[in-house]
Amino acid sequence: MTCTFKYKNKKGEVVVAEVTATTAGLSLLDEAESVGLVPAYGCRAGSCGACRVTVNEGLELLGPRGIVEEDTWLRCQDPPEVRLACRAELLPNAHGTVAFERAPDVTVEFDDER
Ligand code: FES
DSSP: OEEEEEEEOTTSOEEEEEEOOOOTTOOHHHHHHHTTOOOOOSSSSSSSOTTEEEEEEOGGGBOOOOHHHHHHHHHHTOOTTEEETTTOOBOTTOEEEEEEEEOTTOOOOOOOOO
16 A cells, blocks of 8 residues: 555645555544644544545545544535545555645644644
8 A cells, every 4th residue: 555645734735745554444634644744633533523624636545434424524514525534544455646635614723734
């Protein structure tokens, strides 16, 4: 598994990081943090919506929504390309680029300048 993360932070800067290995069960948020990216988050449990990201590229490299993510996605009335970074997981054999940024209406303040 080799993926390139392209994370657009709140300043509009695109930060690139390589993910060369993954551990089953790690979320997109966990994976991003492991390579030095700092996406916004809140509960880390799938309920607050603070970690909602728009996936601009590589949506097919993520597994399907689980029940918790599906419930929050429906409640927030998000488009299909919005995922919860704390719940979405890379597919085991993912290979490619995942480009993402915080969803437009996420207003949580967090130091995501990296
Ligand atoms: S951090 Fe709360 S839903 Fe992801």
